[in-house]
Amino acid sequence: MNNKTLPIDLRRSAWVADTQASFVDEFLEDNNRRVDEIMALSREEREGINPLFLDPTAPIAAPLSRIGEWFYTLAQLPNRENVTYLRKCAAEGTDVLPTSPSDLAAFTEVFDVASEVSAARAAGVGNVDVNLSGTHLLYQLGYDNADRQDLFIREVATGASKLLARGIVPGALIGDEEETAFYLTSDNGGRPDRLWHSRCLDGEWLHREILHEPDLTRRLAITRTRSRRFIVIHSFDKESGQVFIFDTLQSEEGDPRPIRTARKGVRVTLEHSFWANSDQLIFLESSQQIDRITASELNCPEISQELWRGAAGSIDAIDAFASSLVLTHHTKTSRVISAAAIDAMGPQPFAPIAKGPLLSVLGLVQNSDWHARQILYGLESPTEPGELHHFDTSTGTCQVIHSPSLESQRSLSVRHQTLQAIANDGVPIPITLLTPSDHKGPTPLVLRVYGAYGATARSRYSPSTQWLLDNGISVGIAHVRGGGEQGPSWHQAATREHKIRSATDYVACAHKLIAAKHTEQGWIAGEADSAGGLTLGAALNNAPEIFGCVLLRSPFLDPVGTMSDPLAPLTTTEWAEWGNPSTEPHILRAMKLYSPLENIRDDVTYPPCFVTTSKNDSRVAFHESARWAARLQFAGNSVLLRTFGYGSGHLGPIAPAARLNHSVFEYQWIRDQLREAQSLTNRSNHG
Numbered sequence: 001m002n003n004k005t006l007p008i009d010l011r012r013s014a015w016v017a018d019t020q021a022s023f024v025d026e027f028l029e030d031n032n033r034r035v036d037e038i039m040a041l042s043r044e045e046r047e048g049i050n051p052l053f054l055d056p057t058a059p060i061a062a063p064l065s066r067i068g069e070w071f072y073t074l075a076q077l078p079n080r081e082n083v084t085y086l087r088k089c090a091a092e093g094t095d096v097l098p099t100s101p102s103d104l105a106a107f108t109e110v111f112d113v114a115s116e117v118s119a120a121r122a123a124g125v126g127n128v129d130v131n132l133s134g135t136h137l138l139y140q141l142g143y144d145n146a147d148r149q150d151l152f153i154r155e156v157a158t159g160a161s162k163l164l165a166r167g168i169v170p171g172a173l174i175g176d177e178e179e180t181a182f183y184l185t186s187d188n189g190g191r192p193d194r195l196w197h198s199r200c201l202d203g204e205w206l207h208r209e210i211l212h213e214p215d216l217t218r219r220l221a222i223t224r225t226r227s228r229r230f231i232v233i234h235s236f237d238k239e240s241g242q243v244f245i246f247d248t249l250q251s252e253e254g255d256p257r258p259i260r261t262a263r264k265g266v267r268v269t270l271e272h273s274f275w276a277n278s279d280q281l282i283f284l285e286s287s288q289q290i291d292r293i294t295a296s297e298l299n300c301p302e303i304s305q306e307l308w309r310g311a312a313g314s315i316d317a318i319d320a321f322a323s324s325l326v327l328t329h330h331t332k333t334s335r336v337i338s339a340a341a342i343d344a345m346g347p348q349p350f351a352p353i354a355k356g357p358l359l360s361v362l363g364l365v366q367n368s369d370w371h372a373r374q375i376l377y378g379l380e381s382p383t384e385p386g387e388l389h390h391f392d393t394s395t396g397t398c399q400v401i402h403s404p405s406l407e408s409q410r411s412l413s414v415r416h417q418t419l420q421a422i423a424n425d426g427v428p429i430p431i432t433l434l435t436p437s438d439h440k441g442p443t444p445l446v447l448r449v450y451g452a453y454g455a456t457a458r459s460r461y462s463p464s465t466q467w468l469l470d471n472g473i474s475v476g477i478a479h480v481r482g483g484g485e486q487g488p489s490w491h492q493a494a495t496r497e498h499k500i501r502s503a504t505d506y507v508a509c510a511h512k513l514i515a516a517k518h519t520e521q522g523w524i525a526g527e528a529d530s531a532g533g534l535t536l537g538a539a540l541n542n543a544p545e546i547f548g549c550v551l552l553r554s555p556f557l558d559p560v561g562t563m564s565d566p567l568a569p570l571t572t573t574e575w576a577e578w579g580n581p582s583t584e585p586h587i588l589r590a591m592k593l594y595s596p597l598e599n600i601r602d603d604v605t606y607p608p609c610f611v612t613t614s615k616n617d618s619r620v621a622f623h624e625s626a627r628w629a630a631r632l633q634f635a636g637n638s639v640l641l642r643t644f645g646y647g648s649g650h651l652g653p654i655a656p657a658a659r660l661n662h663s664v665f666e667y668q669w670i671r672d673q674l675r676e677a678q679s680l681t682n683r684s685n686h687g
Contacts, residue, residue: 028615028626031641038640042668049664053463059402061098063376063388066090066369068132075104082656085111085128085137110156111137117655124654129174130156132228138174138181142654148618151183164198164205173224173231175248179205182231182246184220190569190618192220195233195256197246211235211244211256216572225272226320227370229279231256232270238453238576241267245281259301271320275346282307282325284318288488291315293327295346307340308350313454313487319364322371324393325350328363335362337377341393353391353398357381359418359432359477359485361460376401382434382459382475383414413437414469416459421505421512423481427493429505430479432459433518436469444548444674445474445519447510449539451482451502452531453577454491464667471671473525476513480505480535496579497590499559503538510539510546522607522677525670526550529651530620533557537596537628540606547607548677551666554613554651557596557624560588569618597628606637608673610666612652614644640669 039046061075070087075098077084086107098104113125116139126140126149137156140149151168154161165183169192172183179200184192195211213220213235221234231246233256240263244256259281260268271282279298285291293308293315308315308327316328316335325347327338335358338350354377356362361380365388373394380386388402419431435443446468450457457477465475479485482494482502494501506526513519524547528536533555540550562568563575564582579587592598609632613625622643629641642662644652653659 024623024626027630028641028643031629032643035640035642038669039665042665046661046664046668049467049668050660052467053660053664059098059388060100061086061104063366063402064098065366066372067130068134070130070134072110072130073098073104073107075107077104080112080114082112082114082117082125084109084113087134111139111154117141124656126170127172129172131174132176136174136179138172140168140170140172142170142649148186151181153179153181162205165196165207171222173222175199176228177248182222184222189216189567189571191216191573195220195222208253210246216566217575219573223269225270226368227272227274227322230270230272234269235262236267237573240264243268243270245270269318271318273320273325273342273347274322275342275344282318282320284315286313286315286488288312288492291329293318293325305346307347311487312489313484317363319367320370321367321373321375321393323373324375326364326375330358333358335360337362337364337391339375339391339393354379354389359430359456359459359479361386361458380460381416382432382461382465383416385461414466419512419516421478421508423501423505423508425501427481427505429481429509430485431509431512432477432479433474433513434459434465434469434476435474435518436472439472439474442517442520442523443472443474444523444525444678445476445513446525446527446670447476447478447506447513448527448532449478449480449502449506449535450528450530450532451478451480451494451505451535453482454484454488456484464663468667468671473671473674474518476509476518478506478509480509482535495577497586499534499578499590500538500594502535503542503594506535506539507543507546510543514546520681521546522681523548523674525674527670528555529553531556533620534559534594534596538594538599540609541596541599541601544601544604544606549608549610549670549673551670552609552611552625554617554620555596555611555625555628556620557628558598560591560595560598562621562624563587563591568621597624597631600628600631600635602635606632606635606639607677608638608640610640610642610669612642612644612662612666614648614650614652616645616648617650619650 061073064071064073069090071090072087074083075086087110088107120141124142126142129138135156137154140151142149148167149170151165151172152161152163169184169186174181181198183196185194186192193213194209196207197210198205198207218235218237223232229248233244235242242262243260244258246256265287267286269284273280273282280295281298281301283294290312291310291314292306294304294306296304310329314329319326323342325340327350329336335356336352337354338352340347340350356379365376365378367376375391378386378388385404390399390401415435415437417433419433420428423429457479468475480502481490484491510524514521526536526547533552537557559578560581563571563578566572581588581591611625611629613622615622629639632639
């Protein structure tokens with residue numbers, strides 16, 4: 001198809017050069033009106049479904065988090081659209097999870113998110129952080145872009161707030177000294193590149209840049225050790241990371257200190273502990289060959305002691321407490337939490353304290369108190385809502401502190417199984433499959449995928465998934481290469497010129513499910529977000545006949561155009577994952593073969609598609625989805641396009657109510673499309 005024959009200009013340069021051009025706005029508005037008209041038809045049913053998408057098994061409040069002399073919790077109070085931050089003095093009780101409204105009577109309100117959002121006319125609240133003494137609270141408000149927010153500090157006693165900075169990156173941290181803060185800002189491409197330290201002196205806030213990363217392929221991120229002594233700064237790309245620390249006990253005018261230099265193929269995270277009369281830095285080093293936990297004295301970081309060694313990609317996290325180290329890792333069959341007690345000479349050997357299935361969600365929850373002897377962790381699977389457990393490091397005993405009651409769940413009649421598809425090159429590809437236990441034979445199926453950045457697509461309980469199952473729709477996850485399910489090599493096998501493997505793996509998974517009679521051709525709803533959209537979009541071009549419909553949220557659909565533009569959001573930091581088509585001819589050739597936008601076919605009819613995007617998305621530009629939808633619409637295919645505006649970001653609306661309402665509509669749409677696909681098959685079989 002020649003783009004010049006289209007009623008609107010679909011060339012990338014036109015959309016990028018002037019995104020406010022009248023033809024662009026008219027096209028987006030027409031599509032939004034169409035979606036609104038369809039949503040209106042199902043509004044009454046959706047109002048009844050919305051409460052079902054709120055997890056009925058969740059506790060009334062988040063687990064308590066001790067910071068200084070206070071227990072903090074997040075609670076959904078009656079008649080409030082958003083959560084409220086509450087606290088109580090630690091001396092007035094134990095850290096028991098609130099499970100009923102009466103349990104919250106001892107708490108006082110610290111921060112009402114909904115009121116703050118309404119007063120500031122913001123779209124949502126980002127990071128919230130409180131200092132050790134509990135006198136000040138740092139928070140971020142998002143307006144028209146969830147990835148760039150305004151930073152405020154609030155005096156807890158009076159409720160008075162002050163604006164500190166505009167347009168910063170989410171994740172700011174408050175200092176434990178009176179009125180200090182650390183935050184990141186980004187360059188024009190959305191790359192976090194500068195770290196700032198802010199202090200209030202004599203009523204005036206002073207902002208000092210303490211680190212700048214000039215390398216366009218690297219970005220900054222900040223965390224804080226559980227001990228709260230160190231701010232940890234990571235400068236990283238997709239292959240390596242350099243670590244700095246800012247010692248909060250040092251002079252206020254100090255600068256971050258480099259601790260680990262960047263080594264190709266090695267990623268490093270850091271925690272802090274204390275033994276042998278010395279501060280110890282705990283490192284998690286991940287490489288293509290091996291994962292290691294090591295310890296080094298603060299003053300001699302170049303000399304290290306190995307504490308644990310595992311296969312590449314097997315260590316998920318290391319958490320340090322004053323009296324123990326806690327390791328989250330996995331084997332070929334299980335996820336494991338192990339703990340090591342710390343005495344005067346150092347940590348004892350690690351011993352397992354909890355296990356779960358490999359693709360379950362198992363990990364620590366909250367645990368902000370460095371001196372805590374009770375470690376809180378959660379275990380969740382697709383068929384079992386999250387349980388919370390306390391492990392007492394002093395006694396070695398474990399106790400369940402929250403287990404959802406069966407009476408509060410709509411249905412758990414689900415069959416959970418793991419299958420394997422065989423890829424084109426003979427590699428087994430895992431599939432997680434949930435099916436309604438009272439159904440026999442093929443069922444309609446939602447097949448989800450991500451397959452990028454080494455991220456593991458884990459199976460967790462979801463009210464939306466339960467709703468699909470209650471409606472006779474199975475749910476599967478294709479654990480394709482490009483993800484992190486089987487370590488770094490699994491990720492690297494579908495990056496750069498090999499990215500097409502993610503899509504062909506997905507198609508192989510679909511064919512396996514059809515051949516095994518779990519579903520039928522044309523009964524599959526493909527579902528993907530963001531980078532997963534490239535995998536699903538390429539699979540759609542490759543095998544459109546397997547789908548009954550496709551749902552794409554903020555999909556990455558134009559790798560050639562985006563990765564060729566160093567000014568596009570995050571492009572320069574993504575070259576290690578996708579390659580640079582401007583300087584690498586083999587990357588350009590490979591991208592042109594799998595690019596969802598460049599490989600739309602004229603010789604087939606595509607299944608109904610629904611794609612959402614946002615004008616304020618600073619990760620994937622909206623014009624990718626718009627141009628892809630326009631191409632398919634012009635060819636006569638059924639495509640819905642929703643473009644969110646104010647109050648949205650990557651993956652849609654920021655406000656919880658708007659996000660919930662649209663999520664329910666998306667699954668209503670999937671259900672209706674799959675019912676139509678089933679009906680079409682039945683008519684054909686009886687024709």
